[in-house]
Amino acid sequence: MALKVEVDKDACIACGLCWSLCGDVFEQDPETGKTRITAQYIKQDDPSKSTGEVPDELSGCVNDAAGSCPVNAIKVS
Numbered sequence: 865m866a867l868k869v870e871v872d873k874d875a876c877i878a879c880g881l882c883w884s885l886c887g888d889v890f891e892q893d894p895e896t897g898k899t900r901i902t903a904q905y906i907k908q909d910d911p912s913k914s915t916g917e918v919p920d921e922l923s924g925c926v927n928d929a930a931g932s933c934p935v936n937a938i939k940v941s
């Protein structure tokens with residue numbers, strides 16, 4: 865089962881933690897400086913939100929990133 869991952873770009877403060885903890889899934893959007901889901905897993909991207917579907921094998925790093933985000937901008941379901 866895939867995980868649904870959603871980044872709230874309005875909340876993201878571009879601290880870079882999720883990029884370093886889980887670079888397979890999260891990267892910096894060069895236009896906004898905020899986080900977006902990488903091309904491999906992205907489903908939808910708009911100015912306020914980036915949504916992706918990620919395989920279970922990456923749940924460890926995705927959950928680490930979500931748990932470490934200082935503004936709780938990453939939701940996993």
Ligand code: SF4
Nearest residue numbers: 876877879880882933
């Ligand atoms: S950890 Fe949170 S605040 Fe930091 S870059 Fe990632 S989404 Fe943005």
